[in-house]
Amino acid sequence: MHRRHILRGSTLAAATAPLAMPALAQPQAPALRWRLTSSYPTSLDAIHGAAHVFAKTVAELTEDRFQIRVFGPGEVVPALQALDAVQAGTVEACHTTASFYTGKNPAFAFATGVPFGLNTRQQSAWMVEGGGIELLNELFRQYNAYSLPLGATGAQMGGWFRKEIRGTEDLKGLKMRIAGLGGTVLSRVGGVPQQLAGGDIYPALERGTIDAVEWLGPYDDEKLGLNKVAPYYYYPAWWEGAANTSFVANLDQWNALPKAYQAAIRTACAEATTWMVGRYDTRNPDSLRRLLASGTQLRAFPREAMEACYREALALEQELAGKSPEYRKIHEAWSKSRDDMRAWFRVAELSFDNFLAQAAARR
Template sequence: MERRSFLKKAGVAAGAGVLAACTGAGDKAAGAAGGKIEWTLASSFPKNLDTIFGAAEVFAKHVAALSNGNFIINVKAAGEIVPGPEVLNAVQAKTVQMGHTASYYFFGKDATFAFDTAVPFGMTSRQHTAWMMYGGGMELMRDFFKQHKVVNFLGGNTGTQMGGWYKKEIKSVEDLKGLKLRVGGFAGRVMSKMGVVPQQIPGGEIYTALEKGTIDGAEWVGPYDDEKLGFYKVAPNYYYPGWWEGGANLSFYVNEEEYAKLPDNYKAIIETATMYAHTDMQAKYDAKNPGALASLIGSGAKLQAFPKEVMDAAFAATKEVFAEESAKNPNFKKVFDSWIAFRHNEAQWFGLAEKSYSDYMTTNPWKPGA
């Protein structure tokens, strides 16, 4: 190739690059060519919750590694850009390109959001992931999120949560009447039918509210996160199971327009990195919760199961709320019809294989050195 011809072509290429940057096509062109793209992700969680907040950091780390450092995600904790409950709005408005959150925080906008995280007497972590990946759940939720200009991805799971901390023992449904409990969304609506007075309180304010008597109890996540917040000091009765969160799923949100600009290889990187973060979060909770529970009990926490009477009343109230919402919300009913069929089959299968095996393992512990 002649030198003059080479320089001419190089000049045209350089000019095209400048034009792409000036016309707003630079991000896509840069990604396709291996250049840098830099996004901001707003989390709904504080930094001290290293399992939940940490999932976004794990995601960002893998995006950078898989793109050879060309795709950078800057992770911001709740309050650094927007408060935790405003993550959906921030992604919709393109204040940030991405978010990491629990979709049931937006239950007030549309109860259908709750299916993306957890609903009372819903599926466990593995069952939910199975529904999303192979039961039509992701297609249904993508269709729903499209109405909100968001592309959703799996973003972690806490596993089955605990039933919360209470100042007094819960021996019957009667003990729930008038109880001021920090709980929200779908669970709050169900508990209202049982006489509970739901309270919406940010995580950082729960301890003080319990200490001052503003609330009588609070649910959070599970032993590892609960221990950090010190609830056992002011509300020692620790109940299980958290029937309203059989497997609380977290999600990554991407602004629909920003996602469309990405080259295919960067879209694949997002898919891969979100799945890694999804698996990593559950593994962390499974590894850390047993030791934290032992520590809590050693510190004075009184571990107790909800009475069957309470569980049965909660189940009945849950079915009422589902029927009421399905009757008035087409979005909700569309997802519910798929979800309930899958849940039924999963419950039968897990009850056969998993439960029988787990029951035997629990009643026949094999301790180190035995």
């Protein structure tokens, strides 16, 4: 084609194409203000702080046009009523632990972590690539809500005990603060689970209202002062090999958001999750050293007790799958991912970690 034909064609295309709107004349995304209630004590800069990292990231991604104000537990609603507040539209969003709400539906546990379930990487993989987010939002829609992972704690500690646990017999009659399906498993071996908000656990343990408490790990537990009221620190937290915390938004409010703001929330949730994992992994070691130096007695749960709880956890999975259609549907997909990833992790991750642990012990 001759050059003048090309130029003529380009001129014609330019003449017939709609004129681009100058940048300053582009319609701006709306200025929005949301309230987010947190279920976590404001003194805990990792788990509570993740919501602030999230809100800051949303503001930066939207050039401060979408502002989300974070409230501590009790400032708007109590810690364990966060989902109810979102469902009712009292607040637009919350940052909470979905397993707090297994009394509404046991399937909520999958958004956090189930007894003897997935570790941190596996939970993230299932949520993001294994269909977990989509499956869980079929459940959250029944409560007028939309949810995404916002934060992860890594593997947790088994908690603080006023007396030693030498076997399964010592779990009988034990009053323990423990949430979700872990509490159900504990009750099946004779324990007495109690669900308490984070801010209530120290006084309950100090007064002897409860005999034991699980919260998270050394970094948070040290801040809460739990070592001052219970001498024995057990591991691991078999009820949550990993624990996701959740962003939950009112469904109508979520659907009304511009797509760009929804994308900002998704990005900010991922940013805050990475931040929280890193914060705990880098700070837990020093906190544990300080706790041990102060007289804390570190203990592993007896094998007998772990195996008894494991058997009950597997039996509970099957029972819940037979009772709850939502649990059954999620469990079917989740359990396949669990089995596949465990087989792979045994080959690569576990063998690598085991070698390094043994090699370091021999140095």
